[in-house]
Amino acid sequence: MxxxxxxxxxxxxxxxxxxxxxxxxxxxxxxxxxxxxxxxxxxxxxxxxxxxxxxxxxxxxxxxxxxxxxxxxxxxxxxxxxxxxxxxxxxxxxxxxxxxxxxxxxxxxxxxxxxxxxxxxxxxxxxxxxxxxxxxxxxxxxxxxxxxxxxxxxxxxxxxxxVPAGDRPVWLHHGSSISHGSNATSPSTIWPALAASLGKVDLVNLGFGGGALLDPFTARVLRDTPADLISIKLGINVVNADLMRLRAFTPAVHGFLDTVREGHPTTPLLVVSSILCPIHEDTPGPAALDPEALAAGEVRFRAQGDPAEVAAGKLTLNVVRAELARIVAQRAEQDPHLYYLDGRRLYGEADATELPLRDALHPDAATHRLIGERFAELAFANNGAFGTDPARWRS
Structure with missing residues (x-):
């Protein structure tokens, strides 16, 4: 006994x-x-x-x-x-x-x-x-x-x-359901966990399914949470929720980053746009469950927006990526610790052919591994946003 x-x-x-x-x-x-x-x-x-x-x-x-x-x-x-x-x-x-x-x-x-x-x-x-x-x-x-x-x-x-936290840098990450781990098979194999293991950092994951929506209270939590490295992955939720137009999106991004910088003025801060999602690349939201797939016992999403409304300010992933890149470039003139990563470098067109998004929105287990490995290669490399020099992380 x-x-x-x-x-x-x-x-x-x-x-x-x-x-x-x-x-x-x-x-x-x-x-x-x-x-x-x-x-x-x-x-x-x-x-x-x-x-x-x-x-x-x-x-x-x-x-x-x-x-x-x-x-x-x-x-x-x-x-x-x-x-x-x-x-x-x-x-x-x-x-x-x-x-x-x-x-x-x-x-x-x-x-x-x-x-x-x-x-x-x-x-x-x-x-x-x-x-x-x-x-x-x-x-x-x-x-x-x-x-x-x-x-x-x-x-x-x-x-x-x-076990004391030790000397591993703390990586604070915010993102959508993909960062949350949707369609991964276990908690230590979601892409941020895999990337953290490869980068030898201590993960705090604020990836929220459906919740990367530039909420001010989320920005304040990021501001107030101790961290040596911060990444913010934006795009898919503001599009598939059909939450806002471009006029509101731009100042919302600036305000979100301003709030984070109040608590972390010089911490390496990486803004990451959405991975490739074919249904929303050029078609606005909202997204909805596909009733035909559901009737067949499958979960699959489809975009319901009208591409013609992009000219009036509706958001697509291509619109969001271009605006995020522009905002980061503008701010980086005064913020040398701010970086941008196009999410299609983590999962792009060639990957979608080989590893299509099973439900049209979320990666499977193999794709989580691919994204985690690529993020580690791009962000934690010597010339990446997070580098590999602890003195730089804590500068």
Whole structure:
């Protein structure tokens, strides 16, 4: 019989989290502050920021067995195929050692057409990892990137200790569902996690499915979060949400960057435009689920805008890329630590032929790896925005 040691789940055991909310059952990791959350009435953003993309438990231990109790929230979309359970990745000394899931939990019933969201409460479950080496080691448990996860209890058969953050630079990233990890198969294999591993940096991921919309409260969270490197990936959400016209987009980008710079005046700041997305390259939003695909049991999106309206200020990805490049070039005259990366260098036309976006919006697992590797090559190279010289990162 295992003699379990229960360790309280506290902030010093977690990486990549902005705020911990204490609940009646345990703790809920958030990727926006309570103040920011109170300034949005969008249920999509509330769901996305509570999904712990990039959040992981990190501790040292000689344990051979680990149990983590949690209350997951499973999404159920009306008319769509069932979603797989969220995956927990166990890394030992930086290498993937095991994976697991937690069944049960809450159910979030979403009817996109009707605009309704209903939560049905459920019971906690447990993910177990056994057969580990008894040697001292650093353990990371990456929480499901696409499943809200309330943490209840951590049990091990040997003591655990928090691992100091160390001297790795902190990379703070903001983006859309692609940065969040949509269609990736596990949390440590979303493209920002892969890029962070290759770049040897400590990731804080503020990628929000449907939520890269230049919200001022998100800019303030970026401003107030300690970071050595910052990237902001913009484009797809402002287009597929049909959120604004070019007249509003330009000052919104300037205002967003101004706010970030209030807290990080000289931090390397990389603005990244959207990867190639054929349905929105020259066709404005909004995007919507394709009903024919849905009737066939598939999830696929289509653009519903009229290209003729671009002349009146409607946004497409090509319009957004050109404007982002212009804004960064203008600002870089006074801001030598500001950089621009065209997202098509991460995933472009040739890649779309070989690795098409499965649902017309989101990359699959192989494409997440491709994007992560290319971002690391472009951003962390000696001549990249983030370079490889710690003295430069912290200048």
């Amino acid at each position: 295992t003699d379990w040691i229960t360790t309280p789940i506290t902030a010093d055991l977690l990486r990549g989290v902005i705020e911990l909310e204490r609940t009646g059952t345990g703790v809920l990791p958030h990727r926006l502050t309570a103040t920011a959350r109170a300034q949005s009435a969008d249920p999509q953003l509330a769901m996305a920021e509570s999904q712990p993309s990039g959040v992981r438990l990190v501790f040292s231990t000689a344990a051979t067995a680990i149990e983590l109790d949690s209350v997951p929230t499973k999404r159920v979309y009306a008319g769509a195929p069932p979603r797989p359970d969220g995956v927990y990745d166990l890394l030992v000394d930086g290498r993937l050692a095991a994976q697991g899931v937690v069944a049960g939990g809450n159910k979030l019933l979403i009817d996109v057409t009707a605009g309704t969201w209903e939560t049905r409460p459920g019971a906690p479950g447990t993910v177990r990892f056994t057969g580990l080496s008894a040697d001292p080691k650093t353990v990371e448990i990456w929480l499901p990137h696409d499943e809200t996860t309330e943490l209840v209890a951590l049990r091990t058969d040997a003591p655990v200790a928090a």
